Amino acid sequence: MVIGIVVHSGQRGCFAEAARTLTGVSFAWAVYEREAEIRDRVGDLLATGTLDGLLLGPVPHARARDLLPPGLPVVITRSAALDLALAWARARGNGWPATPVSIDTFPDETVTEVAAALGLDRAAIATLPFRPEQPVGEVVEFHREHLERTGATYVITVRTEVAAALDGRTAVLPAMATPGTIRADLHDLVSRVRSQQADEQRFAAAVFRAPEPGAREALRQALSELPELADAWIDEHGPRGVIAFAPAGVFETLTQHWVSLPLGEMSGFHGTRSPAANSAASGRPPSPEETGTTTAESPSPAVDGTRAAGSSPAVDETTVAEPPNLAEGGAAFRDEAGLADQRATADGAAGPGTPRGRGPAAGFGIGASARSSVALAEQAADRAERDGSTIGYLITEDGMMIGPIGAAGPPLAYTYREHGGLEELAVRAGLSAATMSRLAALERSLAGRPISPGELARALGITDPSGRRLIRKLGEAGLVAADGSAQPHHKGRPTRLYRLAIRAALAPGGDR
Structure with a gap:
C-alpha cells in the first residue's frame, strides 16, 4: 500500500514521526515551500499512478482538490482542540498572558470550547476560521490589525507561510497538528483504503437488457469484447438480458467509477465505445467531430446525476455517486442545470411520441451472495428501463442507489455548489x-x-x-x-x- 502525503517542508519531520508506527505501508511525499507550489507538487505525486490513498491538510486540499482522481481515498488532517490547548500551554511556559490573542484557521466553536476549558476570556480572543479561497495576505493582515489594536504579545497560527510573514515582527506560536493527531488520521486513511480494497473484491452482478429480444446476441457479443470484462462470466439472462459476474472493482472500472457506460446509443444495437469515450480513456479531450451534435437518430444520453437511497432517505443535494471519492475522499456535485439541458435536448431531438428507451439498460448489484447480487442488479435494471435511454443504476445491499449512470460520451463536468x-x-x-x-x-x-x-x-x-x-x-x-x-x-x-x-x-x- 502506498500513501501519498502532502506537507510543508517545515512539517515533514512531524509527519514522518507519525508515519513510523504504520507497518506494511510505504509513503510518497509531495513537499512544498510555498502555497503557490502545491498544485504542481500534488500533480507530480498523482502522476505516478501508484497511490492508494492521500493525506493532506486543508490548505493543500483547497488548492488542489480538482486534481484528485475519482475513487482515491483522501483524508484531510487538521489541527485539533488539543493542538490549540498545547499552544496556549507554551505561551504560559514563556510567561505570556493567555489573552489578548489572535488565532487563525481553527473553527470558532473549537476556540470557544478550549477557551472555556482553560477559563479564558473569549471576548479577548480574535479568530479567523479557515476558508478554502483564503489568501495568505488576508490572514497576515488579520493578525497585524489585531496586534496594532490590542498590543497583544503573540499570535497563534496553523499556516507556516503566515508564521514566516510575521516572523521578526511579533512572537508566533504554531499550532500545527501534533504527531498524535496526524497518526490517528493516517490510521483512519489506511483503514479506509483496506476497506475499499476489500469492497472491490466483493462479488457483484450486472444485468444488461437489450431493447428487443433480437438484439440480445449482439449485446452479449459486444460485452464479451470489452477488455474490462475479459475475465468475467457472461451468459444469457431472460429473453432480452445478458448477465455478467465479476468483482465489484471490475464494474467500477468499466463504468469509470459509476459515471458512464461503454455502450453506444442505438436504433439497431452497436456495442462499441463512442469516439468521445475513447478520447476520455486515452486522456485527450474529444474533438467537435467526436462529440457531434444531437440529432433524432442519435439522442444524447439522458442523465440527471441524482443519487437516491433505496431503504434510506437521500441527501437533498443532487450528487454524483462517488467521484471524486464518494466513498471517502474529496467530493463534487454535478452541474444540475447543464444536465437538465442535456435531458431536454435528448427528449426534444427524439420528437414527440418517440420512445426514449432506444438503447440497452444496465443494472449493477453488490450483495452478500450471488443470489442477492443478481436480485439487486435486476432491480437496478428495472429502474434503468423505466428511465429510458442507455443508462444504468447500481444498488447495494445496504440500500444505497447510485445513478443514473450515463452512456459513454464526452467527459462529464462537475462543479461545486455555490452555497458550499x-x-x-x-x-x-x-x-x-x-x-x-x-x-x-x-x-x-x-x-x-x-x-x-x-x-x-x-x-x-x-x-x-x-x-x-x-x-x-x-x-x-x-x-x-x-x-x-x-x-x-x-x-x-x-x-x-x-x-x-x-x-x-x-x-x-x-x-x-
Whole structure:
C-alpha cells in the first residue's frame, strides 16, 4: 500500500514521526515551500499512478482538490482542540498572558470550547476560521490589525507561510497538528483504503437488457469484447438480458467509477465505445467531430446525476455517486442545470411520441451472495428501463442507489455548489464532502434518534475505532452533541450516545 502525503517542508519531520508506527505501508511525499507550489507538487505525486490513498491538510486540499482522481481515498488532517490547548500551554511556559490573542484557521466553536476549558476570556480572543479561497495576505493582515489594536504579545497560527510573514515582527506560536493527531488520521486513511480494497473484491452482478429480444446476441457479443470484462462470466439472462459476474472493482472500472457506460446509443444495437469515450480513456479531450451534435437518430444520453437511497432517505443535494471519492475522499456535485439541458435536448431531438428507451439498460448489484447480487442488479435494471435511454443504476445491499449512470460520451463536468454548505462543513471537520453527505443522509434516516459510535461505524461501513474518531472530529466541529448513554447489555460500561447536528448547521442561519 502506498500513501501519498502532502506537507510543508517545515512539517515533514512531524509527519514522518507519525508515519513510523504504520507497518506494511510505504509513503510518497509531495513537499512544498510555498502555497503557490502545491498544485504542481500534488500533480507530480498523482502522476505516478501508484497511490492508494492521500493525506493532506486543508490548505493543500483547497488548492488542489480538482486534481484528485475519482475513487482515491483522501483524508484531510487538521489541527485539533488539543493542538490549540498545547499552544496556549507554551505561551504560559514563556510567561505570556493567555489573552489578548489572535488565532487563525481553527473553527470558532473549537476556540470557544478550549477557551472555556482553560477559563479564558473569549471576548479577548480574535479568530479567523479557515476558508478554502483564503489568501495568505488576508490572514497576515488579520493578525497585524489585531496586534496594532490590542498590543497583544503573540499570535497563534496553523499556516507556516503566515508564521514566516510575521516572523521578526511579533512572537508566533504554531499550532500545527501534533504527531498524535496526524497518526490517528493516517490510521483512519489506511483503514479506509483496506476497506475499499476489500469492497472491490466483493462479488457483484450486472444485468444488461437489450431493447428487443433480437438484439440480445449482439449485446452479449459486444460485452464479451470489452477488455474490462475479459475475465468475467457472461451468459444469457431472460429473453432480452445478458448477465455478467465479476468483482465489484471490475464494474467500477468499466463504468469509470459509476459515471458512464461503454455502450453506444442505438436504433439497431452497436456495442462499441463512442469516439468521445475513447478520447476520455486515452486522456485527450474529444474533438467537435467526436462529440457531434444531437440529432433524432442519435439522442444524447439522458442523465440527471441524482443519487437516491433505496431503504434510506437521500441527501437533498443532487450528487454524483462517488467521484471524486464518494466513498471517502474529496467530493463534487454535478452541474444540475447543464444536465437538465442535456435531458431536454435528448427528449426534444427524439420528437414527440418517440420512445426514449432506444438503447440497452444496465443494472449493477453488490450483495452478500450471488443470489442477492443478481436480485439487486435486476432491480437496478428495472429502474434503468423505466428511465429510458442507455443508462444504468447500481444498488447495494445496504440500500444505497447510485445513478443514473450515463452512456459513454464526452467527459462529464462537475462543479461545486455555490452555497458550499456541505463543503464548508466537511473542511471544518477535516472530512470529505462525500462523507459529510453520507452523514447528512444518515441523520435524516435517524429522525432525531441518537446513535452510538459503534452504530455510526456500522452504518458507514467503517471500523469501530474509525467511528469513534469520526465522532471526535464531528464534536470538535460542532456537528454532533452528546445525548445520554445506553447499556444494551447487562455487563460492561454504558455506551455514550450522540445526536448528529449537520442539518441544523446547513439550515439558513445555521452555524457554518
